[in-house]
Amino acid sequence: MxxxxxxxxxxxxxxxxxxxxxxxxxxxxxxxxxxxxxxxxxxxxxxxxxxxxxxxxxxxxxxxxxxxxxxxxxxxxxxxxxxxxAPLPSGRTLWEIPTLYGTDAAPQLEEAAQAAGVSPEQAIIELSSARVRVLTLGFAPGQPYTGELPPHWDIPRQQALTRSVPSGALVVAIRQLIIFTNASPTGWRHIGQTAFRTFRPTSSVPIALSPGDELCFPSITTKEYEHIQQSDLSGDGGAQRSVLT
Missing domain, CATH: 3.30.1360.40 (Gyrase A; domain 2)
Structure with a gap:
């Protein structure tokens, strides 16, 4: 059995x-x-x-x-x-979340790329074109664990913690990506920065994502990221969404 x-x-x-x-x-x-x-x-x-x-x-x-x-x-x-x-449930959401990769906003892109055996440029191409599933929520309200990335992204967590990454940080380890709900220490490498808010306590739908939702993280410039920060007060961080059938 x-x-x-x-x-x-x-x-x-x-x-x-x-x-x-x-x-x-x-x-x-x-x-x-x-x-x-x-x-x-x-x-x-x-x-x-x-x-x-x-x-x-x-x-x-x-x-x-x-x-x-x-x-x-x-x-x-x-x-x-x-x-x-089994087929995944219908009515799930596909989110396309604009992401600033690297720069001072996400300083561990090169380190993560090296661990995955690719160049930083190739890492951005792969990460920004990946489509991952919300596997589960945990650690902080609404915080998604998403995956899975290709096998070469099965990179280990850091041995030492990063003291803090900001809300909206996109981090990577063990073939998974996480968007951080709150500023927090982490052993995962900070490779991208979004203006997306996974937890919206004053909203009628405080938890933005659900297990089974799918996410993409298209690459944007620093200027585009700053514009989203200033203009999008919804918590979506400039994200586009569509319903999966």
Whole structure:
């Protein structure tokens, strides 16, 4: 019997459906698709769902409701199809987020490019043309882990922390890109700078991104970046968005 997928109870608050031990595209796809399928069921006993890189978490009151009933429902849904090959949910958003690469605004581009075995110019071409998926949100409100980049971008984290990168910083490691929500220390290399805000506490939609959304980071000039900073107060940072079907 395959080790995954598997279901485990987490305390008295819910059940965790795991699709793998570590990050892979099929396991992440399965977690996102399975969560959408659960949400579509509108089960009364489920109050919330969420995903990590390779798991779906189902929140339910397991004190007043026996876990066996929900477990049976999840198991039936789990065996209804191959979730590793499932289509991603429709209605996701494609974001094209203007990004200033290198310069003093993102000073570790050359270092990251060297670690990936490409020139800084080639790094900008590859990163600005990549289309990555929001794999999960975490660390800070709305902060996305996105990927995956090609294998040569499987570069390690730094051994020492950068003291702080600003909000909107685009950082890279382990084939993933992150846009930082807040100014923060990090072991990931700061290779681009955006004016995009992942967390907008005064907005009706405070978390801008969702797992399954797709992102591109087209390259812009310093002058274009400064214009966006001054003119775009929406939090989108000059981003264009479209709905994925």
């Amino acid at each position: 395959a080790e995954y997928p598997r279901i485990r109870q987490v305390g008295l608050s819910g059940l965790l459906v795991q699709f793998g031990e570590g990050m892979t595209e099929p396991a992440n796809r399965a977690a996102i698709a399975f969560r959408a399928a659960i949400d579509a069921q509108h089960w009364a006993e489920v109050s919330e769902t969420s995903t990590s890189l390779v798991s779906t978490f189902v929140v339910a009151d397991l004190i007043n409701m026996p876990s066996e009933a929900l477990l049976e429902k999840l198991q039936e849904l789990l065996t209804s199809q191959d979730w590793y090959a």
